[in-house]
Amino acid sequence: MAKERFLFFLSLLIIGVIAACSAKPAASPAPSESPTEEISATPMPVSPVSDECIACHTDKQRLIDTSAPVVEAEGESKGVG
Amino acid sequence: MAPLEPWEKVIVDNEKFSQTDHGEKTCIECHAGVNAAEKESAHTDMIASPSADPQKFCAECHEEETANYANALHNTQAGYWTAINTRNGNVPEDHENLQEMFGNHCATCHTTCGECHVSQPKNVGGGLFSGHVFETTPPMTRSCTACHGSRVGNEFLGKNEGFPGDVHFREARMNCVKCHEGAELHGTADSATAPDHRLSGAEEPKCTDCHMLSNDGIDMHQRHGDTLSCQVCHSITYTSCDGCHVEVSSKTGNPFFETEATYTTFFIGRNPLQSEDRPYEYVPVRHVPAAPTSYQFYGENLQSNFDAAPTWVYSTPHNIQRNTPQNASCEACHGSVQFFLTADKVRPEEMTANQNVIVSALPAPVDLILAAMPQPAEHASLVSNSCVACHEKGVRDAMAYPEDHAVYTNESCSSCHVLPKE
16 A cells, blocks of 8 residues: 555656646747847956945936035126136 | 036946946056945045056056157147247246246146046036046047137137137038147157147148049149148138236135236237248237236246237137138239238237248238239249349349339248249
8 A cells, every 4th residue: 555655656756846847948038139138148248347436426316416606706807708 | 518527526437437448447446546335444544546657657558748748749749838938038036936837827738547537627627528438539618629619619619609610610510639649639759849839840640641632633732732731812801808916815825817808809910830841831810818928927028028929929820711811802802901910900019029920011912913024034043042132132133123012021022923833
């Protein structure tokens, strides 16, 4: 009886493995030559810029919030320079 | 040009910049500082203008331009010193005061690589002009005419009320670098031949680089091409200035200047810089705001040699037109006293300084020129070029010139009495 139960579970396991293996290719998208895949295959360039610098200097509101107050220098020049 | 908001001056268009060669470097590689989120920490020891040290930051890729730029006028400002030293007489004791004056008022016009190619010049408030993308061709109004605005820019763009802009801009939308190419602006490799003034050395650019005169069929080009600069016939009224004085404010400690007057003129004068490169007898002249007391704040008699340089200077107005009042006909110019810098138009205290520029004898009326006796053919082989030497008193059977010729200069004889053509 124990032997039959062992063979039964072994059969189930084999069937399960075969089913899993046969289902996988169908679930995966077929290999394609789309540009998207080519790009993803290429190593992404390391960001050439320092993140904190760029994070601030591309954020208009942050630049406004952190800009030093503008001190209007009293211009005493007269005439065309 | 409207002033930029502080954020506008420093915002980076990283989408574009990161695609450029300069974008391959990190910010810190050029600007130093620290990669930190908080502004003050990030800006620790930051270098705002890396190209102020071009050898360190630019030469690696732009070796030739960097080497040449060391001798370029935008970098050396040698033209300023030529004028300052000439009017000072190169007095060694004055140099410290003049150096201080120069540092306060003139050095702000010094231009770095970046101030043409990535940002507006500091002199006009600075600020990135294309989100930190480096421009091979500097944008004209935000770079070139941002500094060269009150005269060249206004003339070229037609901003002087009542006077059209330069035909090269109006008709062809040419920008500055169409004529003033990078090679000219970047300077020369040889420091020995580096210009000490914008008009020293070869004429560059030359109108005739594009406009060939030899076979254009225009009679006036054949008659006057060697004796008049192109601008004499083809420029119109332009700006002159008087009496610039510089000081440091006792209130704010900031340097400032004051000019006495700005006005428009068009005067043809004698060429004070006649040379093989600029052989013209006549050129348009512009009054520069130099005055004997311009630098008085910095010391007495700092321009003790004031008369050594004219105040009406060789000018190249940037408002070229095909048709101008003076080239409307021969008679429009010949005999038209209003176009010429005659002595009555020069301040008495500047007469000596301008003695080589003042036109003492107007070109003769055309009918007189046409009636004038040509020179005999054998004059072509004369060693002396002094007509007066023989014709003043009739030496060697030469005909003495009539009394009414006394107003003409020796150099002007051949403009009426021409050599017969071979």
